[in-house]
Amino acid sequence: MHHLLWQRVGDRARTTPDRTAVRDGAAALTYGQLWEQSARLAALLTARGIGRGDRVGMLLPKSVECVVTMLGVLRAGAAYVPVDPRAPASRAAFVLRNAAVRAVVSRAGLLAPLDGHCEDWMPDLALVVGPGEIAWLPADTCRRWEAMPPGAPAGIPRNVHEGDPAYILYTSGSTGVPKGVVISHRNALTFVEWGLESFGITADDVLSNHAPHHFDLSVFDIYCALHAGATVSIVPDRLAPFATELAKWIETEGITVWYSVPSALVRLLKQGKLERFTYPRLRAMLFAGEPFPVKYLREVMDCFRVAAFHNLFGPTETNVCTWYAVPRPVPESVLDLPIGHGCANMDALVLRDDGARAGVGDEGELLIGGPGVMLGYWGLPEKTASVRIQHPLHADYADPVHRTGDRVRVQPDGSFIFLGRRDHMVKTRGYRVELGEIEAALHAHPSVRSAVVAALPDDEIGSRLYAVVSSEDGATAVPSEITPFLLERLARYAVPDHILVLPEVPVTSTGKVDRTAVRDLLALTYRTP
Amino acid sequence: MALRDELSTFIAERLLQDRAAVIDPHESLLDRGAIDSVGLLNLITFLETHTGIRVSEHEMVPENFESVVAIEEFVARMRSARG
Numbered sequence: 201m202h203h204l205l206w207q208r209v210g211d212r213a214r215t216t217p218d219r220t221a222v223r224d225g226a227a228a229l230t231y232g233q234l235w236e237q238s239a240r241l242a243a244l245l246t247a248r249g250i251g252r253g254d255r256v257g258m259l260l261p262k263s264v265e266c267v268v269t270m271l272g273v274l275r276a277g278a279a280y281v282p283v284d285p286r287a288p289a290s291r292a293a294f295v296l297r298n299a300a301v302r303a304v305v306s307r308a309g310l311l312a313p314l315d316g317h318c319e320d321w322m323p324d325l326a327l328v329v330g331p332g333e334i335a336w337l338p339a340d341t342c343r344r345w346e347a348m349p350p351g352a353p354a355g356i357p358r359n360v361h362e363g364d365p366a367y368i369l370y371t372s373g374s375t376g377v378p379k380g381v382v383i384s385h386r387n388a389l390t391f392v393e394w395g396l397e398s399f400g401i402t403a404d405d406v407l408s409n410h411a412p413h414h415f416d417l418s419v420f421d422i423y424c425a426l427h428a429g430a431t432v433s434i435v436p437d438r439l440a441p442f443a444t445e446l447a448k449w450i451e452t453e454g455i456t457v458w459y460s461v462p463s464a465l466v467r468l469l470k471q472g473k474l475e476r477f478t479y480p481r482l483r484a485m486l487f488a489g490e491p492f493p494v495k496y497l498r499e500v501m502d503c504f505r506v507a508a509f510h511n512l513f514g515p516t517e518t519n520v521c522t523w524y525a526v527p528r529p530v531p532e533s534v535l536d537l538p539i540g541h542g543c544a545n546m547d548a549l550v551l552r553d554d555g556a557r558a559g560v561g562d563e564g565e566l567l568i569g570g571p572g573v574m575l576g577y578w579g580l581p582e583k584t585a586s587v588r589i590q591h592p593l594h595a596d597y598a599d600p601v602h603r604t605g606d607r608v609r610v611q612p613d614g615s616f617i618f619l620g621r622r623d624h625m626v627k628t629r630g631y632r633v634e635l636g637e638i639e640a641a642l643h644a645h646p647s648v649r650s651a652v653v654a655a656l657p658d659d660e661i662g663s664r665l666y667a668v669v670s671s672e673d674g675a676t677a678v679p680s681e682i683t684p685f686l687l688e689r690l691a692r693y694a695v696p697d698h699i700l701v702l703p704e705v706p707v708t709s710t711g712k713v714d715r716t717a718v719r720d721l722l723a724l725t726y727r728t729p
Numbered sequence: 730m731a732l733r734d735e736l737s738t739f740i741a742e743r744l745l746q747d748r749a750a751v752i753d754p755h756e757s758l759l760d761r762g763a764i765d766s767v768g769l770l771n772l773i774t775f776l777e778t779h780t781g782i783r784v785s786e787h788e789m790v791p792e793n794f795e796s797v798v799a800i801e802e803f804v805a806r807m808r809s810a811r812g
Contacts, residue, residue, distance in 0.1 A: 261762050286746075286762065286765060287746075288746040288747065289747060309761070313747060313750075437759070437762050437765075438757075438759035438760060438791060439791060440765065441764050441765055441766045441768065441769040442769070442789055442790055442791055443786075443789070444786070444787070444789065445790065445791065467766060471786045471789065473786075629767070683743075684742045684743070684748060687742065687743065687746040688746055688747065688748070692746060692765075692767060692768070693767065
């Protein structure tokens with residue numbers, strides 16, 4: 201029985217060792233090479249006493265080495281923690297420290313700037329891909345990736361089971377620091393099995409990998425490909441920003457299954473000169489992360505005429521939990537794209553605010569149960585408890601259900617329409633951002649007395665972020681000084697595009713920030729709809 | 730300030746999110762991972778504001794943004810084409 205996320209990759213390495221498993225523009229690995237290299241890493245970690253109950257950080261640009269790292273860490277029985285290589289040093293260091301990783305796989309250019317941000321955290325092992333030294337790490341901690349000795353782990357490490365953590369994905373946290381979503385082998389396999397079956401992934405497929413590896417979309421790309429014996433082709437970082445290059449790459453790579461945030465497809469539509477290509481091999485276009493404006497979706501569907509389009513929906517905590525097959529053509533009556541029905545092996549139910557199960561036409565919160573639901577938030581038991589409740593309709597069900605915080609409406613066919621959030625989480629370019637995290641970073645600036653962040657709807661990127669700040673007594677808040685300050689603390693997509701300085705931040709009669717007034721004010725100032 | 734200095738400051742602060750970052754003008758910004766899709770748009774806005782050029786979609790190709798030197802040459806070409 202295969203109960204761990206990496207085992208079926210071993211089957212593929214035995215049956216089709218010479219097929220390409222992963223490529224990244226510069227390099228490619230066959231299943232045989234991927235299996236052998238991940239065995240070396242697993243053996244090295246095991247020799248250092250790193251295994252079950254430990255975590256290994258992965259701070260790397262997207263590359264074939266990332267996939268080797270994921271499998272190697274899992275084969276050692278540990279969990280991996282992908283860190284955004286574009287994050288500022290303070291944020292990257294926070295994630296490594298918070299997850300208390302015992303080893304890290306990285307490049308010298310990414311590890312060196314962490315000096316001074318790590319406080320009391322120090323890895324036992326740093327595997328360095330490529331050249332360069334890291335002055336702040338002891339010499340005997342650093343090992344060269346290229347010089348990993350041959351080795352292989354002895355099968356499945358003892359006691360490792362499907363409920364063990366496989367990876368931790370950090371997302372924006374409302375209290376000002378990122379929080380880690382802990383996903384088990386079983387959680388990930390539930391998603392991968394659904395993906396393989398729903399989209400009929402076979403060894404002949406070539407899956408794109410557009411999303412960064414700290415983003416859960418990449419789990420589909422990598423593991424559905426590797427489980428099916430297919431190829432996952434990582435979009436090279438150096439061409440990803442250029443829409444015309446990316447449009448060509450999809451054709452020349454022979455991508456058959458594409459998965460990304462809608463805003464990436466809108467960018468391709470507007471700048472990619474898609475009319476140059478016919479994309480005869482591209483059979484499935486999957487998107488998730490934010491609502492796809494229907495007017496753009498129709499245009500994108502006209503450019504990719506062979507592909508079936510699917511809207512996938514779900515927070516990192518459950519991975520994809522509902523999905524909707526988009527009809528071609530999209531009927532004129534569709535104004536908001538449904539998020540569809542629950543996925544296989546998932547319990548998707550909607551609870552009204554009065555606690556009753558939502559019927560047709562009712563609104564409520566989407567709750568998700570089943571083996572896809574995360575183990576919890578890393579090191580935050582109270583936060584985990586706040587989203588985990590007894591199944592509201594079955595007092596005798598042992599497994600709790602997850603409160604997504606997403607408000608939906610039930611349609612006549614039982615599918616759901618996404619309405620919004622019950623908290624201050626927003627999506628921009630498909631990334632989830634807690635407004636509270638940005639506000640905490642703004643408050644840390646010495647010239648800022650009060651700050652509030654609002655997200656206003658934006659056709660192309662979901663929502664655009666705006667900040668309103670007031671100056672500390674005796675100081676003057678200057679947007680051009682605040683922005684670089686934020687960039688050194690937040691992921692770039694979380695840094696507001698506009699900062700408006702006012703004598704006072706609007707408050708309600710009870711002294712709380714008046715978010716409605718702030719939004720109205722911003723809409724007026726920046727003339728958004 | 731010369732364009733090169735302004736550009737280096739912009740790349741360090743806004744793209745690499747590290748005001749202390751050192752940028753070799755010949756180094757590949759693309760290989761360093763300094764430019765993603767959002768960063769490219771910010772960089773173009775910066776160039777349009779600071780140099781007066783207008784960047785159209787067909788000029789958004791890797792060759793024009795490979796390095797600080799490549800960007801300088803691109804700006805010079807755009808300026809001379811405009812006359």
